[in-house]
Amino acid sequence: MATEHSPESKAPKQIANVMNETRVFPPSSEFSQTAEIGSMDAYQALYETSIGDTEKFWEAQAREHLHWFEPFTQTLDWQEPVAQWFLGGKTNVSYNCLDAHVQAGRGDRVAFHWEGEPGDTRTITYADLTKDVCRFAAALSKLGIKKGDRVSIYMPMVPELPVAMLACARIGAIHSVIFGGFSAEAIADRNNDAQAKLVITADGGWRRGKLLALKQTVDEALAKSPSVEHCIVLRRAGNEPAMQAHRDLWWHEITADTPDHFPAVELDSEDPLFILYTSGSTGKPKGIKHTTAGYNLYAKRTFEWVFDHKPGQDIFWCTADCGWITGHSYIVYGPLSAGATQVLYEGAPNWPAEDRFWELIEKYKVTILYTAPTAIRAFIDVVLQQDWWGGDVR
Amino acid sequence: MSPLPGAIPCKPGSCTKPLPGIVPRVLHADLSDVGTNEGGMLCIEKPWPGMLRGVWGDDERFKETYWKKVPHMYLTGDNARQDEDGYYWIMGRIDDVINVSGHRLSTIEIESALVSHPSVAEAAAVGRPDEIKGQGIAVFVTLKNHAPDESIREELKKHVRKEIGALAVPDEIRFTTMLPKTRSGKIMRRLLRDIASGKENVQDTSTLEDFSVLAKLRSDEES
Numbered sequence: 001m002a003t004e005h006s007p008e009s010k011a012p013k014q015i016a017n018v019m020n021e022t023r024v025f026p027p028s029s030e031f032s033q034t035a036e037i038g039s040m041d042a043y044q045a046l047y048e049t050s051i052g053d054t055e056k057f058w059e060a061q062a063r064e065h066l067h068w069f070e071p072f073t074q075t076l077d078w079q080e081p082v083a084q085w086f087l088g089g090k091t092n093v094s095y096n097c098l099d100a101h102v103q104a105g106r107g108d109r110v111a112f113h114w115e116g117e118p119g120d121t122r123t124i125t126y127a128d129l130t131k132d133v134c135r136f137a138a139a140l141s142k143l144g145i146k147k148g149d150r151v152s153i154y155m156p157m158v159p160e161l162p163v164a165m166l167a168c169a170r171i172g173a174i175h176s177v178i179f180g181g182f183s184a185e186a187i188a189d190r191n192n193d194a195q196a197k198l199v200i201t202a203d204g205g206w207r208r209g210k211l212l213a214l215k216q217t218v219d220e221a222l223a224k225s226p227s228v229e230h231c232i233v234l235r236r237a238g239n240e241p242a243m244q245a246h247r248d249l250w251w252h253e254i255t256a257d258t259p260d261h262f263p264a265v266e267l268d269s270e271d272p273l274f275i276l277y278t279s280g281s282t283g284k285p286k287g288i289k290h291t292t293a294g295y296n297l298y299a300k301r302t303f304e305w306v307f308d309h310k311p312g313q314d315i316f317w318c319t320a321d322c323g324w325i326t327g328h329s330y331i332v333y334g335p336l337s338a339g340a341t342q343v344l345y346e347g348a349p350n351w352p353a354e355d356r357f358w359e360l361i362e363k364y365k366v367t368i369l370y371t372a373p374t375a376i377r378a379f380i381d382v383v384l385q386q387d388w389w390g391g392d393v394r
Numbered sequence: 395m396s397p398l399p400g401a402i403p404c405k406p407g408s409c410t411k412p413l414p415g416i417v418p419r420v421l422h423a424d425l426s427d428v429g430t431n432e433g434g435m436l437c438i439e440k441p442w443p444g445m446l447r448g449v450w451g452d453d454e455r456f457k458e459t460y461w462k463k464v465p466h467m468y469l470t471g472d473n474a475r476q477d478e479d480g481y482y483w484i485m486g487r488i489d490d491v492i493n494v495s496g497h498r499l500s501t502i503e504i505e506s507a508l509v510s511h512p513s514v515a516e517a518a519a520v521g522r523p524d525e526i527k528g529q530g531i532a533v534f535v536t537l538k539n540h541a542p543d544e545s546i547r548e549e550l551k552k553h554v555r556k557e558i559g560a561l562a563v564p565d566e567i568r569f570t571t572m573l574p575k576t577r578s579g580k581i582m583r584r585l586l587r588d589i590a591s592g593k594e595n596v597q598d599t600s601t602l603e604d605f606s607v608l609a610k611l612r613s614d615e616e617s
Contacts, residue, residue: 023405023406024405025404025405025406026403027399027402029401031399031400032400034400034401035398036400037398037400038400039400039401040401040402040403042401043398043401043402043411044478047411047414049414049438050414051414051417054440054442055413057414058415058442060445062443076441078441080466081456081460081461081468082447082448083441083445083447085443086443179577180580181577193450193451195452263403273448276400286449286455286459286481287449287450287452288446288449288450289446289447289449289450290444290446291447293443294443294445295443295444297443297444298442298444299444302396302413302444305396305397305398305413305414306396306398306413307399308400313401324578331606359504372579
């Protein structure tokens with residue numbers, strides 16, 4: 001919370017031993033007054049309700065916070081270790097993130113202020129994003145991708161990355177986002193474990209002024225990924241990668257004549273939304289599976305609770321990559337279902353200069369920054385030297 | 395678990411309180427509940443809507459990893475303690491615990507003590523086999539404003555003794571240009587464990603070691 005900007009608070013540069021921390025920082029009363037959960041008592045009451053009759057609590061949350069094509073009839077079926085939530089209901093995460101806002105008259109609200117590492121920018125409203133997702137979902141569908149098919153996504157942090165994720169969600173395909181820094185070997189392992197039918201990538205991306213030849217890495221991976229039938233390539237860097245006839249397709253070509261409207265498929269609550277690979281102790285990649293309604297609800301509500309997000313007022317920036325679970329939940333699905341306006345940034349935090357993060361915060365008037373302690377430690381000296389406090393950011 | 399900005403007072407380093415619907419339990423290895431400020435395995439009692447639903451194509455691995463060690467609870471893989479105000483403190487991953495002469499030490503605790511020293515930029519602590527104590531403590535440190543010499547080595551040992559206790563004093567302190575990290579920024583602990591136990595050969599034996607080549611070789615496997 002950026003409420004105390006006293007001279008004392010600038011002084012301690014040294015990081016204290018946090019395991020022996022005894023200081024307590026209460027919320028400012030000014031902030032608490034407008035917060036959705038504005039006091040410890042309010043938190044306790046909410047928490048007690050949530051664990052007292054858990055099913056009733058989540059039933060009410062799900063009915064209020066998600067759009068249902070068909071309402072669910074059973075809140076929870078718990079056959080340890082398999083939990084099934086909101087059975088009988090039909091919904092679609094892409095609908096909750098996009099159509100719901102457009103239909104409520106919020107189509108003109110900015111979804112993403114995007115900035116590429118070279119400094120190129122795009123402003124994308126909810127209406128724009130919905131169209132982009134529809135066009136791409138239609139293209140995927142035309143290519144024969146259908147509900148339940150696995151799609152690997154290996155892209156830089158450009159708007160088409162969330163577009164690709166949301167387009168998969170729209171048609172019920174299961175995405176597996178692979179962080180853009182992984183090797184060909186790691187991509188092939190993940191393609192094979194998931195038996196992916198399609199890989200979506202870009203010609204290249206920018207990191208610290210260096211071109212990452214993503215498509216070239218994918219080509220190496222595809223030589224060892226027999227399940228993959230097609231590779232869609234976004235033109236981002238203009239580095240003209242080799243394209244294999246019939247297998248490789250340009251994003252802009254396959255979306256050239258697809259429609260701006262493409263209805264979201266009505267999915268069961270427990271239809272898988274995505275797989276995300278994490279390392280295991282055995283070295284074999286471990287594909288964590290999340291499903292539609294429960295994940296969507298939890299990402300939305302935790303985003304709203306934890307950041308006390310005020311739609312239409314706050315500008316949110318999560319500095320993670322979409323390729324990690326943090327990015328899935330707190331760049332794509334949580335904030336978009338909550339109608340947030342976000343900053344999306346392609347590059348490294350310290351390129352071309354150490355203060356790039358702080359420059360972006362100032363430029364886009366970010367009010368909520370979600371980042372890692374490592375980033376704060378790395379930049380604390382720069383920030384202190386410049387006597388810069390980031391306005392209203394918290 | 396997370397603080398809520400309008401409601402929950404923060405204690406730096408603590409994840410504070412559980413979010414709605416989350417029922418945490420902290421247990422000893424024998425599955426009994428821990429006492430106040432005692433560390434143990436963090437588990438979650440009830441299912442919640444955002445809970446992971448499985449491991450793709452491997453139901454056994456899902457059960458084995460998350461549901462087997464503690465019956466009827468979800469095993470997070472983190473160690474935690476709860477303080478006298480009911481605040482939770484994450485103490486590192488379960489496999490990041492170092493067992494020195496039967497005492498369980500959290501690597502995060504040792505690292506936090508080290509970085510509280512003004513000359514330490516970053517620190518990583520790992521266990522290495524020790525014939526007498528079961529496990530010894532090896533730490534990897536990047537320094538700021540100080541040369542990698544014996545004086546700082548002794549000073550850091552004294553500092554950890556003061557911050558945590560004699561038990562936690564590292565058996566070995568190695569200085570490195572930078573800590574090897576995965577692409578997601580996590581410290582490559584398995585690599586450091588292998589270096590500390592001599593399983594991974596390090597040719598460079600200068601006072602300031604560079605593990606960037608090893609890190610690059612292993613980055614996919616540890617991410």
